Amino acid sequence: MLASILASGLAVGAIYALIGITYNTMYATSRVMSFTAGQLGMLGGVFGSLFMLRLGLPLLPALVLTLACCALVGVATEFVAVRPVLKSLDQHLYVLSTLALALMIQHATALEWSTEPQPFPKLLGIGDGIWDEKYWLPVAACAATILGLEFLYRRTLVGRAFLAVAEDNFAARALGLPERNLRIASYALAGAIGALAGFAGGQLLLAFFANGALLNFYGFVPVALGGLGNNRGAVIGGILLGLFQQAANFMVGGIFSSVAVFAMFILVLLAAPQGMFGAPAARRV
Amino acid sequence: MSKTISRRGLVLGGTGLAAASGLGLAAPAIAQSDPIRIGWLAALTGPSSAPAIGFNRGVAWATETLNAAGGVKGRKVEIVTRDTQGDPTKAVNATQEMISQLKVHAIWGPTNSGESLATTAIMARGKMPNIHPCVVNSLIDPKKYPNAFRIAPSNIQWDDAVRGYTLTIAKARKVAVIGDTTGYGVTAANDSAAGFQKDGAEVVYKANIDATQPDMTPDMLRARNAGAEAIVIWSVSTGMIARMLNTRAKMGWDVPFIGHPSLSSGEIGQLIERPENWKKVYCIGYRSCSYDANGKLPPRSEELVQRLSGKVNLQDTLFWWVACGIDAVNIIADAVKETGSSSSDAIIRHWNTLKGWPGYYGEYSYTPEDHNGYPGKDVVMSDASSGRNGTFALAPGYG
Secondary structure, three states, X not given: OHHHHHHHHHHHHHHHHHHHHHHXXXXXXXXXXXXXXXXXXXXXXXXXXXXXXXXXXXXXHHHHHHHHHHHHHHHHHHHHHHHHHHHHHHXXXXXXXXXXXXXXXXXXXXXXXXXXXXXXXXXXXXXXXXXXXXXXXXXXXXXXXXXXXXXXXXXXXXXXXHXXXXXXXXXXXXXXXXXXXXXXXXXXXXXXXXXXXXXXXXXXXXXXXXXXXXXXXXXXXXXXXXXXXXXXXXXXXXXXXXXXXXXXXXXXXXXXXXXXHHHHHHHHHHHOOOOOOOOOOOOOO | OOOOOOHHHXXXXXXXXXXXXXXXXXXXXXXXXXXXXXXXXXOOOOOOOXXXXXXXXXXXXXXXXXXXXXOEOOEOEEEEEEEOXXXXXXXXXXXXXXXXXXXXXXXXXXXXXXXXXXXXXXXHHOOOOEEEOOOOHHHOOOOOOOOEEEOOOOHHHHXXXXXXXXXXXXXXXXXXXXXXXXXXXXXHHHHHHHHHHHOOOEEEEEEEEOOOOOOOHHHHHHHHHOOOOEEEEEOOOHHHHHHHHHHHHHHOOOOOEXXXXXXXXXXXXXXXXXXXXXXXXXXXXXXXXXXXXXXXXXXXXXXXXXXXXXXXXXXXXXXXXXXXHHHHHHHHHHHHHHHOOOOHHHHHHHHOOOOXXXXXOOEEOOEOOEOEOOOHHHEEEEEOOOOEOOEEEEOOOXX
């Protein structure tokens, strides 16, 4: 039982962590919590199934196309739901605009794809039992994403420009950085990360339109637990959430496990309102 | 020889015509030649459209067949279809239009309980003869809704069939009852568990599972550890069912799954990891739509399949949907034929006298006190993975 809890807990935790990183990546350059993050994860599974099972493409082209399609959805999010409300961030209109876009994506998927879960193919055919690829692929994808982001942010000029905009976009603009283009690029990157979450977790979650709402919800928890904008916090928060959820599934059953998860979430936030790894925001006076 | 019409003759003739109209002599002549209008509330598009598409094939075929044979006592049958898209609001609007503007003689549908819950009272107020296949028990109440008749089993009949098979044929006395977290899943699982306990069986595990839960191992392990000898499923979620079947196979557990018709959905065939994971799964089915060990349907169903061959596609739908659609049109047409009238009172009065009316899907019987017309004995369990042209093999154990 412990092995099952660890295998499935780490797998779903890694998926939640990747969705948390998707939230953070979009937030970093725009200060907007975009509720399309979960839908990007859902689309990762749907596009993966579409390209591999329905269109018969091999793994690599299917993966690249999936990432590209979701990156485009990310860019569309920036244009449609984020840019128009950036001037009034304090009114939090982005909650409405990104939620509306998320609902549109979900309904369009239900109409055009299916309202029933569709199969997702085996990707590598490696492993069995608790070592089945459906358990370790999301973990591997999460690790690869963390390493890739670390490399991007620390070793590349574009990555440093991202960090500069995230730190202080007014100062970044004053230095001549193309803030708008960097924001678009970060939304494309977020789209690709969300897609990777859905693609790597496709065998576990299936290609199902309703996964969007689920991932939106559970992907937000690690962001809140780990501290807004903190990717390492999101990974740790996501993995802990996955393990706790699976343990609760085994101990108290499906419906009550959701109650247990959110009871713990509220308790953590009461104890540390800025999240487990977030610092209290300093206010300049 | 020519005749001229005099003014006196014209006045006399006109007066005579007016008198005849006043006495109602002209009206029957019109009524007997105008078409029999049947309102058809069908969710032909939208997420729950599969049943209505199947029903519609039967409706179209039955109507064509009746009209090709000259109609009903010379009256053509006319189907007035409204696509409700599975939306109760649209179903309500369409019902009101059918009653007040289109003046249909009877309504067939809606075909899902959510819509029917919204339209039943409206049809009762309009005294509109209504026949529908929805399973929710409360939709049939001859005192509140004397106009509403059910042409398919009720939830109670489904529950009885599942319990009967589990206890009598599968001989399982310890059962795990599992539903999803929808309103239907929770209610059906609770009713089912209560029924098993009432019959002396032990419900060793009962759960409602979120259909999006990715891993079913926890619930399956708990059911096995509790000693379940059968898993009873009440859910329309094919994803959840397929995950449970895959988990059962991984656990090496050969416990039978018994329950909701969704267990036989073609979607499950795509989601299971191996075809053998779908074995020992028995879903609610109907005797008229089940083939025996020799692959033969009951004679009347075989005859219908022959008649439909080349005209109605049965490969991507369920046979019972098509057969039920045919029966719905025929049972309305038959009421008009037998009574010679298409008035609401005549149709309802006639239906209340039916005993073993021979449809293709079933033999229906109604009385003024009972409008659940489908015979419970014909609700049987089918081998869920044996789908063939919309029909299924009888589950093992039936004589």
